[in-house]
Amino acid sequence: MTTQAAVPGHAVDHAEPNYIAIFIYLSVLTGVELIVYAMGLPQVAKVGLLIALAFAKAVLVAMYFMHLAVERRTLAVIAIIPIILVTFLCFMLLPDLTTRLWTRFDHKISTAAPANPDLPPAAPTQ
Amino acid sequence: MSEAAAAETHEHGAVMADQLEPSVTPGNLGKLGMWTFLAGDAMTFGAGIAAYGALRIGNPNWPSPADYLGITTTAVMTFILICSSLTMVEALSGIQHGNQSKFRGFMALTVLGGLIFLGMQAIEWHHLIGERGMSVKRDLFDATFFILTGFHGMHVTGGVVYNSVLLIRGMMGKLPQSKANLVEVAGLYWHFVDLVWILIFTFIYLI
Numbered sequence: 001m002t003t004q005a006a007v008p009g010h011a012v013d014h015a016e017p018n019y020i021a022i023f024i025y026l027s028v029l030t031g032v033e034l035i036v037y038a039m040g041l042p043q044v045a046k047v048g049l050l051i052a053l054a055f056a057k058a059v060l061v062a063m064y065f066m067h068l069a070v071e072r073r074t075l076a077v078i079a080i081i082p083i084i085l086v087t088f089l090c091f092m093l094l095p096d097l098t099t100r101l102w103t104r105f106d107h108k109i110s111t112a113a114p115a116n117p118d119l120p121p122a123a124p125t126q
Numbered sequence: 127m128s129e130a131a132a133a134e135t136h137e138h139g140a141v142m143a144d145q146l147e148p149s150v151t152p153g154n155l156g157k158l159g160m161w162t163f164l165a166g167d168a169m170t171f172g173a174g175i176a177a178y179g180a181l182r183i184g185n186p187n188w189p190s191p192a193d194y195l196g197i198t199t200t201a202v203m204t205f206i207l208i209c210s211s212l213t214m215v216e217a218l219s220g221i222q223h224g225n226q227s228k229f230r231g232f233m234a235l236t237v238l239g240g241l242i243f244l245g246m247q248a249i250e251w252h253h254l255i256g257e258r259g260m261s262v263k264r265d266l267f268d269a270t271f272f273i274l275t276g277f278h279g280m281h282v283t284g285g286v287v288y289n290s291v292l293l294i295r296g297m298m299g300k301l302p303q304s305k306a307n308l309v310e311v312a313g314l315y316w317h318f319v320d321l322v323w324i325l326i327f328t329f330i331y332l333i
Contacts, residue, residue: 016219023212030204037197037332047333054328058321065211065317074150075161082165086172093180 017064029057156311164318167281171322174277175329178270189267194258195331196250203246204327210239211320214289214313222310224303226296233293233309236316240286247279271330278326281319288312 036049063069068076151157182188213235220228251272254260262272292312295301301308 019212019215019219023208026208026211027205030201030208033328033332034197034201050328050332054325057324061211061317061321061324065215065320066314072150075158078150078161078165082168082172085169086176089173089176090179093176097180097183 015070017069019064022060022064025060026057029053029060154307154310156307157314160311160314164314167318168322171277171325174274175325178274178329181266181270185266191331191333194254194260194267195271196253197331199246199250200327200331203243204323206239206243206246207320207323210236210243211317213239214316218306218309218313221296221301221303222306229301229309230293230296233289233296237286237289237293240282240289240316244279244282244286247275247282251275274326274330278319278322281322285312285316285319288315 033050033053036046036053039046041049062079068079151161213232217229217232217236220226220230220232260268260271262269289312292301292309
């Protein structure tokens with residue numbers, strides 16, 4: 001579906017994507033997500049597939065409904081910056097998470113407050 | 127003011143307008159502003175989802191979302207938001223081509239989609255709080271669920287108000303074809319709300 005400019009200076013200066021097709025893709029991908037969810041796949045495969053499907057849907061919305069596919073590339077840079085920063089944040093969290101995962105079953109982590117060596121020893125109770 | 131002076135002022139104004147014209151989004155400064163706002167908002171949502179993932183991976187006793195959350199209802203809510211994104215682009219197409227009745231009809235459907243989504247979320251929350259005993263202070267699962275879906279719900283509410291204002295202006299005849307840019311900027315916000323829900327649906331409900 002293509003359209004021409006309607007109002008000089010304010011118009012559609014690019015071809016409109018086929019919005020109905022994008023809507024159908026998004027609906028089908030949502031259906032596939034539900035099938036993957038209900039299939040009883042191993043957890044790693046299920047998580048990987050669901051994340052891939054979600055990102056495919058997000059890219060469809062950004063590229064066609066939000067018109068990033070036809071905008072100037074500089075605008076895409078603005079859109080990509082938060083993705084880069086959030087990915088960076090996830091990598092920053094990884095050392096803590098992997099450490100906790102490795103030690104989860106090896107050590108019992110005390111929830112009691114650590115002793116403060118600067119304080120005098122507690123008085124004996126009577 | 128003489129004609130020469132007026133012409134010079136006009137020319138100067140045109141030069142100023144050219145200088146203010148954003149090269150990234152020609153003809154629509156609001157679009158650049160909205161994209162900048164959305165980039166910041168995306169970082170907030172991204173940090174929230176990353177924190178949710180970190181808390182969940184680090185907690186061996188994290189409950190299965192399927193034990194608490196209704197997937198069918200949420201899948202319908204997802205579908206409604208996708209439908210409302212379609213009606214939003216059709217509303218934009220309508221006003222860009224001077225078809226006011228198409229704009230008003232599809233914009234009304236977009237607002238209706240947002241209201242249905244919010245109504246279903248309210249019913250879901252009522253069920254989870256009243257019947258399942260979930261509470262934001264009970265545990266991390268509940269807290270992260272209510273904070274992320276609540277923050278998104280606030281965005282949907284804002285979008286419904288935003289779109290309603292445009293719809294009312296359109297119905298009053300105060301949104302001519304030359305102001306289609308306003309609808310395009312509102313559309314960016316609404317599609318972003320849809321995009322974020324796609325991620326929340328996957329990370330909070332399905333995984």
